[in-house]
Amino acid sequence: MRVSRRKALSSVLALGAATALLAGRVRSERASPPADRIRPPGALAEAAFLGACVRCGLCVRACPYDVLRLADLGEPVQAGTPYFVARDHACRMCDDIPCVPACPTGALDRSLVDVRKARMGVADLSDSRRCLSYTGAAYCHSCFQACPLKGEAIRMQQGRTDAGGLIRPVVDPDRCTGCGLCEQACLLEGDAAITVRAAHAVGA
Ligand code: SF4
Ligand code: SF4
Ligand code: SF4
Structure with missing residues (x-):
């Protein structure tokens, strides 16, 4: 017993x-949500954002491209909070940023009126050994062409790489908005060679 x-x-x-x-x-x-869960444009720093967002979903409804979604219970982002995954649906950087004024609490900061100044995250050639240009497998510019700020946020830099390529995409982290259109456009199967890390993951 x-x-x-x-x-x-x-x-x-x-x-x-x-x-x-x-x-x-x-x-x-x-x-600490995963780095590939990116908050909408104008989102406050993560702790302040989580405090201000009332999980109403109005930003999601305002997005004309169905980019944003609200996290379900069990997802690695607080349930009810909005995010997007660039590889699936990148932010189109709407000129009028309709998701921002739709937010009733200021969790998405209304002082953001120029979408080019959004800082949702930062792109990086995170897997250069698979990049078609970097390795010389193909003369690929797909990520560059997709960028709304091509020539500013991203450029194709000439010069031999250590993997035998002759050109590579280079991101300016001070100009990149983190929209993820480059990541979505990357021609590789599966994961992209260029990826966006969310602002909350890079401490931006
Ligand atoms: S800027 Fe446009 S595409 Fe991007 S999340 Fe807001 S409404 Fe959607
Ligand atoms: S995330 Fe990519 S497409 Fe968007 S601004 Fe940055 S470099 Fe350009
Ligand atoms: S689209 Fe992908 S494979 Fe092509 S240059 Fe950009 S990162 Fe490299």
Whole structure:
């Protein structure tokens, strides 16, 4: 009888520890959303954004391109908060940025009136060893062509790369808005060679 009570007690403790671990994991995932979950233009810094956003979905409804979505329960972003994944649906950088004035709380900052000044994230040639231009496999400009700020946020730099290519895309992090159109346009199968890290992940 004493043994089975001890067993029962240790089972309860083990269950409690597992629950605490799981809760900790969920909390930490919510505290740092993955770098590929990008907030809409004008989003406040992540902690302030989470405090101000009331999960109403009005920004999502205002987006004419269905770029934004609200996180469901269990997703690695707080449930009900808006985000997009560039590889699937990049932000089109609308001139009138309709998602921003749709936000009733200022979680998306209304002082952003020039979409070129949005800082949703920063693109980077994160997997250069798969980039067709960088490796010389093809003369590819797809990411460059897709950029609304081509020649400013991204340029094709000539010069031999260490992988044998003759040209490569180079991003200016001070001009890049993080719209993700380059990532979406990358010709590679699966993951792109150029990817956007969300502002919350780069501390922008
Ligand atoms: S700027 Fe346009 S495309 Fe981008 S999230 Fe806002 S409404 Fe959607
Ligand atoms: S994310 Fe890509 S497409 Fe968008 S501004 Fe930056 S370099 Fe250009
Ligand atoms: S679209 Fe992709 S493969 Fe082509 S140059 Fe850009 S990063 Fe490289």
